[in-house]
Amino acid sequence: MDISVDCVVFGFDEDELKVLLIEQKQPDGKSAIKLQKAVPGDLVDENESLDQAAQRILLELTSLKGIYLKQFHAFGDPDRVSGLKDRDWLRSFRTHPERRVITIGYYSLVKMDDFNPQAASFAAKAQWVDVYKIPSLAFDHNNIVDQALQVLRHELMADHIGFELLPEKFTLSQLQKLYEIILDKKLDKRNFRKNIMRTDTVTPLEEKQSGVYHKPAQLFKVKRPRKTT
Amino acid sequence: MDISVDCVVFGFDEDELKVLLIEQKQPDGKSAIKLQKAVPGDLVDENESLDQAAQRILLELTSLKGIYLKQFHAFGDPDRVSGLKDRDWLRSFRTHPERRVITIGYYSLVKMDDFNPQAASFAAKAQWVDVYKIPSLAFDHNNIVDQALQVLRHELMADHIGFELLPEKFTLSQLQKLYEIILDKKLDKRNFRKNIMRTDTVTPLEEKQSGVYHKPAQLFKVKRPRKTT
DNA sequence: ATCAGTTAGTGTAAAATTTACACTAACCTT
DNA sequence: AAGGTTAGTGTAAATTTTACACTAACTGAT
Structure with a gap:
């Protein structure tokens, strides 16, 4: 076998x-x-x-x-x-x-x-x-x-695994989209943000998105170091 | 191998x-x-x-x-x-x-x-x-x-697996004890009952406990048929 | 028959969480 | 300057969770 x-x-x-x-x-x-x-x-x-x-x-x-x-x-x-x-x-x-x-x-x-x-x-x-x-x-x-x-x-x-999927610096919208795509359903923006914040896994950077066609978003990074092993 | x-x-x-x-x-x-x-x-x-x-x-x-x-x-x-x-x-x-x-x-x-x-x-x-x-x-x-x-x-x-562990007819106290022993912690009686009822997995029988030293308890049975396979 | 002992059974108020929902802000392009 | 686009934010209602204490019904002993 x-x-x-x-x-x-x-x-x-x-x-x-x-x-x-x-x-x-x-x-x-x-x-x-x-x-x-x-x-x-x-x-x-x-x-x-x-x-x-x-x-x-x-x-x-x-x-x-x-x-x-x-x-x-x-x-x-x-x-x-x-x-x-x-x-x-x-x-x-x-x-x-x-x-x-x-x-x-x-x-x-x-x-x-x-x-x-x-x-x-x-x-x-x-x-x-x-x-x-x-x-x-x-x-x-x-x-x-x-x-x-x-x-x-x-x-x-x-x-709340899933940060692996994003660049080191990411916006909450990107993160939300990730969830939506994996779960294959739409999520509410405000509630999603509340949720993520509550988990305390991301921190805002001093930096904003740039080069975008619209209001630039706050960039975040993962708080706890990414899993290895 | x-x-x-x-x-x-x-x-x-x-x-x-x-x-x-x-x-x-x-x-x-x-x-x-x-x-x-x-x-x-x-x-x-x-x-x-x-x-x-x-x-x-x-x-x-x-x-x-x-x-x-x-x-x-x-x-x-x-x-x-x-x-x-x-x-x-x-x-x-x-x-x-x-x-x-x-x-x-x-x-x-x-x-x-x-x-x-x-x-x-x-x-x-x-x-x-x-x-x-x-x-x-x-x-x-x-x-x-x-x-x-x-x-x-x-x-x-x-x-809410765990009914397997009880006799066909059981009391909610027995069920609670089961949870407490497996989880190794005490649970609140009223909240536990609310919870179990909400899951809608048990039905009361027309029957009560007998031969016990105290107020006889209502007997229940599992609602959905037990898993086989 | 009464009493003591034991477990059954029940409700509610406060706190926390979840849900639904709409407008203003900031950037870019034209 | 105006229009287009995405970012960002608060609140009220509903639901769920939590903490908590007394009465009910039986048995056994007296």
């Missing part, structure tokens, strides 16, 4: 919430198998923890480094990787293509600008895809992404 | 919150190795889902059947089973005792009266142990239990 890690990396670009998907490489020799998209994921190595595996795998497939990934669920259906659609690809890239694979799902939230995914290893491409327009994915990855999104929304409300 | 499931089964007996622990069987031949307690857990079979594995393993080790178990976290430290204290036992009971094992933690909440654990397989004993007096356990099981308890408390508040 093999163990893998799958990384659902959500990215934000002040307009859209996207997920980082790779396109599986065409197996050598095979000519016209259907290319599939998937969430970056691979087998866990012998001497690394799950958290480390998640970091490494994301790096190997997409060149993204230093992203905080959080475990959210294990997916262990006996035949989650034995669908016909995935057979050819597994045969080309896995030492034991028939083996059952249990995967641990990780998710993360980053700002897209900071990270420029570069496909490598068995990934042919790595690209950001709109969360609300995800095509049919390899394995059970549609399910994995769905569940990650649920967890993300929940965590966003409960723990 | 092996995959296991560990089941943290919490039991309630109207006074205490306990966890179901097994005592590992003495390996044949070995005479005086230190017997360790652990949470019931074992390797996942080739053709079962994780959920099924949790059910089977709990049944095999403790004879408990039909308990709703919920996955809560994967534990994958590379050497979580390679401590000296666990070596002898692994050698006796595992085909590949040196192998790394990643485990998926499950938890559950049951009423003790309904379930009479009977040790079997490699479990020498199966017994309920007070949650607040847990000894040092095998592997990383202390950590696993701690985390399960956190999740349990969280779920209790959020989703």
